[in-house]
Amino acid sequence: MQTISLARAKIQAPRFRKGLIERTELGQRLGEALASQRLVLLVAPAGYGKTATLSGQLQQLPPGCAVAWLTADEEDDLQRFLTHLIEALEPLDPPWRLAPEALLELLAQGLLREAASALLNTLEATDTRSGVIVLDDLHAVADARVFEFLDHLLEGLPQNWTLVIATRLEPPLALWRWRARREVAEFDETALRFSRSEVQDLLRHATGQDDTEQATRLLDRTQGWAAGLCLSLEASKGSAEAQVPKGIWHSRRHLFDYLASEVFEELPDELQDFLLRCSLLPELSVSRCLQISGNPRAAELLEDVERRRLFVSVLDGEELTLRLHDLFRDFLEERLRRLHPQEVPALLRLAARGAADPVRRTVMYLRAGAWDEAQEGLIEATADLLTDSKGSQIIRLIEQFPADVQARSPVLAYIRGWCAWSDYRYGSVRSAMAQAVTGFDGLGRHEDAQRARAMQALAAIFCGEMEEARSLGQVVRSQPMDLETETLAELLDFWYEAYSGPVEGPGRRLAQVVKLLMRGGSAELWFRCMTRINLMISRPGVSAEIQRLVQGARAATGEGHWSLQASASLVEAWLLLWQGRFPELELALRRIEEDSQWLGQPAGLRIRLLTLKVMVQVICDDRNAVRESCDAIAAQAALLDRSSDMPLTFLAVVVRSSAAIEDWPVVRAHLPALHLESGQENPGMRVFIRNVKAQLAFHDGRTGEALAMFRELAASSTELDTNTLDATVRTRLALAELAAGSPAAAWQALAPLIERVAASGNVGQILGAGAPVLNALLVASWGTAAPREGLASLRRWLEIARQFKAGAQAAPHAAAAHDAGLSARELEVLALLADGQSNKLIARGLDLSPHTVKRHVARILERLDLSSRMQAAAWYHARFGG
The missing domain is CATH 1.25.40 (Serine Threonine Protein Phosphatase 5, Tetratricopeptide repeat)
Known part of the structure; x- marks a missing residue:
């Protein structure tokens, strides 16, 4: 059995045992709010039963109502928050018209309104009569941009959707707007506290007795606070209540600490020890608890915890998985740190090792003060995070390290340089990798230093520092190299010989690069080697090696990673253009345009696509189109990092294309900017x-x-x-x-x-x-x-x-005339979609990833000019029957 992943735990509504009493009035009010309001707010201190109340009421929603649940935590910045919100929506099979990863890219560019708009369009097209999005524990979020994003989301929320927020503090949203429009229902501690009759019912069900005096005393002391009532009932079993000083009931924190101690100390010693050590886990599963506690009876002890109702909720899954109530977890962790402070760092390390989520794993190592493990965990995760366009998330993790660690760490310097490479900031790559080389060599980590030195040399090439690059390359070649370093060394020589000769040098070097990659290069390394490779397409032998590079990269990447797939398609399209295979090129351009739109028009892909399109427009002698593309390229080039030759390279495309159509005023206008800096x-x-x-x-x-x-x-x-x-x-x-x-x-x-x-x-x-x-x-x-x-x-x-x-x-029109331009694979997906199958089932049936199925669904909707899966199914049935 597998442990529930962190993401899965965050997006799953916790399940509680059937309550001892039914809170009919509260449930009715909440149910009406969920059915009619744009925003539902549950704002009350800890222990008022916000999560339990919501969880129970969601089970009473009418059939067909879609529900997405997200439990926020302190690690949630906007990117992470939206990542999990997207995953929470996935079971609904939303018809994404923009890749979910593209929403994250929009956030990275500061385009919060655009990201919210894309999500709103998807919600509006989702096939459901009504929907509810629950954000639990939103008080844990410190990133102000999350609330700015939620304001945009609320502004355009479709009428059939409701946003529910459960929090200890009133969220910093534009609540005045929704209050003025009477589109918000609010439940504070007054609404959530137990009434006198509910306390009487609770006591009757718990003890089997009607004791009006005790119920009144309970209500007076706890003021209807759910956690206080629950703790009081537990403590009363050992007659602890009579010994409680009267004033302590009026401080919820003191009350909880006191009664939790009383309840906790009544537990068997083994269970106490088990809970203390497991309190560092966000979720308690058998495998994780066994790992961190070392107790072979972890499964039995977890069942005992649930049976005793020790402030836990249950998460659905094959393996019993519990989530501790925040207050109880805080109490346990504080007690652990007080009783066994020397064990905490080691326990956090154990918790980190078992964490599936790389972000949570790194954060746990950071909490443990395990800087070395946190760095190694982060570098291990960087390739996948960069592949998924999460470079900004990596930088935020780096910034959580102490300043002195950041300043001296070659690992963090290397990661910074790696992130800068994906953004074409070669000056930053060069300086960061130089720092990494010095640091790694000083630690005797020569293999890592070699890798960083090769990246430094490549960045130097793109900064116009040829001699520096050549000198660094010679140092790399003079020492042992692993596969990645040797590949980068060949790539370095590819670029050096491209600029210094011989003419056949780049073709030979690229052949070596591909040969090495085929020995086991990662998907990320394949695509690192594709950067700007089309510039040398006219050299002898290069086009044939580019074809091998593209094919190998696609095989290494597999399904998904659409930004990388789009890059491969773009490089291959240059081959089609070079070979004059224009009908195929037209179809390829259409596909790349669609992929670019799916990815949210990322700047790096957009400018590279423009350089290809303007070449096509030059060949077609479409002068207006050339001018339009040149303006767009020039605008994009102006935004690029000036420390490298990238702005100059793209400006050269503008000048070359303008000269090809003999637009000499444009050539003269840009010529002054076409100069190389001294040196x-x-x-x-x-x-x-x-x-x-x-x-x-x-x-x-x-x-x-x-x-x-x-x-x-x-x-x-x-x-x-x-x-x-x-x-x-x-x-x-x-x-x-x-x-x-x-x-x-x-x-x-x-x-x-x-x-x-x-x-x-x-x-x-x-x-x-x-x-x-x-x-x-x-x-x-x-x-x-x-x-x-x-x-x-x-x-x-x-x-x-x-x-x-x-x-x-002609080719696109012919394709459009045949099944609206759908490919054979897309028709297969459409047939299964029309049969009512979910993305997950379609993926399983066609041996695809769910991510790939999402992309196919988006293409189907684009080409049929439809907005929802339901409409697509109707189109299929009308066309093919069934």
Whole structure:
């Protein structure tokens, strides 16, 4: 049997034994509020039965009412809170139109309103007549952004949904708004306390006697406080009540401490010891309690705890799992720290080792002061957290370490650098990894230092520090390397040789990278190696290795991880463009666009997709689309970290595309920003900038100057080719030679490019030079300088571009005409959905992950232009019967 996961425990409504009495009036009022109000608030101190009252009333809701429950805790910041809220909604099979992970990405960007809007759209489309979302123990949350998010959620909450909040303190929400509209029902301690008749009923059921005097005394002393009543009844069994000083009943905390001690000390010594040690666990299951207590009778003792009703609720699952009431858990933990303070750190370590949730595990190690274990646990979890776009959560965990630990820890420095890599902040990667290298070497952790040094070198490459990168790479190569470090070392040499030669170097190096990855590289490492790889697609052998890289990455990733899948699809789409497979490219672009929307248009994916689309638009000579895309790329580039060459790389795309459609004012406007800082080395970028200046000189009629520059560039453009750089240099040089009256020299400049494209079939590089240039070359007066076959090749390639422009929409329209563009897999999913199967059952039947099924459902709804699963099922039945 498996222990209930932390997430599962947080999103499960606790189950209590049947109450001794029915609180009919309170239940009726609460039931009416749940059915009619936008917001229901239960605000009262601990022990007033908020959770028990809600749990019982939810069981009385009418059939078909959807319920999502989330118990908040002190570790819940906004990202974690929303993560668990999403999981709480999953059993309802909500029709997500935006990936749940994308909501978290919106939060990371500070777009709380947009994230709330996406969640509201999903709630509105969920197939349920009514729904209730319960947020229990919301007082534990300290992140103010949670309440800002909830305000946005309440503002747009669909009429058939109710938000319920149970808390000890009034939440900092815009309650005045809902009070003014009479859309909030509030239950405070006055409403929740037991009445005189309820206390009498409680005493009668507990003792079998009608004792009005004792009931009155109980009510007077406890003021109807549920926990006080329960404790009083327990204490009265040992006649403890008579010994209680009168005044202590009026301090709930003192009352609880006193009576809990009385109740606790009446327990067998073994059970006392068991509860003390297990109080550090958020949930008590047999396996976790056995681990932390070391008592082989853990199962029997847990059953005894439940039988005695020791302030616990029961969580559903195969294994008996209990949750202690907060006050009782606090009492036990305080007593543990008072009686056995020396054991607490070791017990917290044991609790952490058994925690499935990496965040909770790290937090437990932090509570134990186990800084080393917390760091190692965090680094172990970082790859998965980054894969799920949770880099901001990692940084918040780092900030919970003491300042001196953060300052000296190479592990935390490495993790910071790793997070910065996923955000393209290569300057931060470089400095963080340098700190990690020094720290790891000082600790004798040379394998970790090697890994950090390789990352530092790669970041240096992208910051234009070629010599630093080369020097670091030599150090890495001179020492033993594990698989990851060796892979990164080959990747480093891939980039170094891309900028310094030989021309075939990147192809050879990439082949080695793929070979090493196939020996057991993690999914995260596969995708780390894909960063910007398409820049070198025109080099010999690179396109074939890119195909292997994409295939291997998909196999390593498996189902899910849509951001990584989208990146792989994007790299593969460059191959389709390069090979002139335009109908397939059009379909691929459509899929990537859908994936981008599903992921919430993440900035990194969006700008990379724009660079691909603008290349397609250049080939189609769609000048308005090119200008629009260039504006979007320039705006995105302006937001990027300036410590690396990323802004310059994307700005170069804007300039290259504008020059290809001969939009010279835009080229001139951006040219001043295309400069390398002093000390930065990037030979490829230097060639690119000089190429742009040569093009402007030729456009301005300074043919001699342009000719000299182009001839100089042609000597190195093949060696330093990136995307269409060499093609642009050679086609423009040919036009300049023609203008100077030298058709033979013009063809001599053009011939190597034509021969290379003819041999490889990679027409994308020459088409990317732009239709105006290719047209000018075709209509030029070549005389006998140009061979017929060469001109025929140019004509054929330009015709490919024209056909693409004219008929690129044919494939999508044809697909749309056939089952609304649904794939065979999507039709399978739709058939099972129409059969009433849940996402979980569909996943099991088709051997997919539930996450993948969610994505298929979203695509189905998008392509059929529907909003809910019910509508999709109706569409299927109308189309196929059944």
